[in-house]
Amino acid sequence: MSLRNSLLVLCALCAAQVWTDPAAARTLQQIRNSGELRVAITLASPWAMRDRDDNFLGYEIDIAQALAADLETEVRFVVYDADELMTAVEIGEADIVIAALPITVERALHVNFSAPHTSGGLSLATRLDSTRSVDTLADLDDSGYALAVVTNSAAAALAQRLLPRMSVREFVTPAEAADALIDGDVDAYLEEEPVPNFLALEHAGRIDVPLARPLLERRAGFAIAKGDADFLAFLNAWVVAREDDTWLPTTFRYWFRSLSWRERLGNVPNF
Numbered sequence: 001m002s003l004r005n006s007l008l009v010l011c012a013l014c015a016a017q018v019w020t021d022p023a024a025a026r027t028l029q030q031i032r033n034s035g036e037l038r039v040a041i042t043l044a045s046p047w048a049m050r051d052r053d054d055n056f057l058g059y060e061i062d063i064a065q066a067l068a069a070d071l072e073t074e075v076r077f078v079v080y081d082a083d084e085l086m087t088a089v090e091i092g093e094a095d096i097v098i099a100a101l102p103i104t105v106e107r108a109l110h111v112n113f114s115a116p117h118t119s120g121g122l123s124l125a126t127r128l129d130s131t132r133s134v135d136t137l138a139d140l141d142d143s144g145y146a147l148a149v150v151t152n153s154a155a156a157a158l159a160q161r162l163l164p165r166m167s168v169r170e171f172v173t174p175a176e177a178a179d180a181l182i183d184g185d186v187d188a189y190l191e192e193e194p195v196p197n198f199l200a201l202e203h204a205g206r207i208d209v210p211l212a213r214p215l216l217e218r219r220a221g222f223a224i225a226k227g228d229a230d231f232l233a234f235l236n237a238w239v240v241a242r243e244d245d246t247w248l249p250t251t252f253r254y255w256f257r258s259l260s261w262r263e264r265l266g267n268v269p270n271f
Helices: 003-019 028-034 059-071 082-090 154-162 174-183 195-202 229-244 247-256 260-265
Strands: 036-041 074-079 112-127 146-150 167-171 188-192 216-224
Touching: 028 036, 028 229, 036 059, 036 082, 059 074, 059 229, 059 247, 082 216, 112 154, 112 195, 112 229, 146 154, 146 174, 154 167, 154 188, 167 174, 174 188, 174 195, 188 195, 216 229, 229 247, 247 260
Parallel strands: 036 074, 146 167, 146 188
Antiparallel strands: 112 188, 112 216
16 A cells, blocks of 8 residues: 555544544534433532532532433533533533533633523621621721631632722631631621621621622533534523523522531531
C-alpha cells in the first residue's frame, strides 16, 4: 500500500473512531434510548450529599431523580470537583450538570444553560439584639456596626462596594465568621446562601435574615453540551412545568428553609 493510501486509511479510521466515540455528548433521544441519565454533581450541603449508608440525597439529587422520572430513564450520579463539571458534559462523560452552577456569560461560551431552576446569592445574617432598630440597608451602613466576611471572597468585594462605611472584619473560614456573629463579636455576616438562612434557623430569636432578597443574586440552571436544541427545549419546559405545579418551590423550601433534612444524614457531617 502506498504512503498516500495508508494516510487516507488512517484518517478514515480516526474519523470513524471520533464519530463512534462513546464519550461523545449524547442527544435527548440517545439518552432516552439508553435508559440512563448521567448527572454530573459536586458534593455540597444541601445540594448533594451522602448519608451514612453512602446513598445520595439533597436538593439537586431530588431534582435529578424527578427529571429522570419524567424522561422515563434511570439516573446515574457522577461526582466531580466544581471546576470539572462543565468539562464533564463538554467531553460527554455526563449528560447534564445539576449543581449549584450559576449562569454566567463566560460559562455560556462552553455549555448551554436552561432556564434557571434555582436562585441564590450573597445575603446578610444579622444579630437581632444589635440591629433591631435597623430598617434599611442604608441604616446598617454605619461605622458603628461590624460586618464579618471571609477574606478574598465575593462577599468581601461586595461589602466594599455596597457597605463602605461599615467596620469590616475578615476571617479565614466561614466557620470563624459565623462564630463571630453567634458570639456577638460582629453585628452582621455577609455570605453565600444558604449559610445566612441556616444560621437564622439554628439560632432563632438571636439571628435574622432581614432582607427578602440577596444583596447579589445568582441563578443556576441545568448545563448541557452545545448542539442539542431538543434537549434544551425539554429542560426549559420542565422548569416551567415544575414551577407551575409548585414542585420546584416546595422542594426548595424543604432543603433551604428548614433543617429537618439533617435527620436523614445520620451522623455524617453536612458541610
